[in-house]
Amino acid sequence: MAKKSFTELINSPGMPVLVDFYADWCGPCRTMAPILEQMAAQHQGKLKVIKIDVDRNPAAAQQYHVQGIPTLILFHKGQPVWRQSGVVPGPQLNQVLAGYVGS
Structure with missing residues (x-):
């Protein structure tokens, strides 16, 4: 399978994409990981969760002005509709x- 570009991934038709900008050395990022896994499982087929390592992909982080990590950005039809830095319960x-994936 060919590796998709970041732009291709966030333009997923009909499905919101939650992007986690993180780094392996970041403690709060490790706290966020099981929460994101739970969301991916809970909304399987309705939500795509992508993790972007800011050390390996600085251009993507720069493009969305990610200052701190973890930063979560929710994309709907390729557009950022919500963002939050830090651990989100x-x-x-x-x-x-809920507003994007339905129930």
Whole structure:
């Protein structure tokens, strides 16, 4: 399977894409990982979750002005519709996602 570009990934038709900008050395990023796995499982088929390592992909982080990590950005039809830096608790993230993934 060919590797898709970041732009191709966030332009997923009909499905919102949650992007986690993170780094392996970041403690709060490690805290966020199981929350994101839970969201991906809970909204399987309705939401795509992508992790972008800012050390390996500085251009993508720069393009979206990511200053701190973790930073989550929710894309809907290729457009950023929500963003938050820092750890986002599962219930709060679920509330945000509910408006885009349906129930």
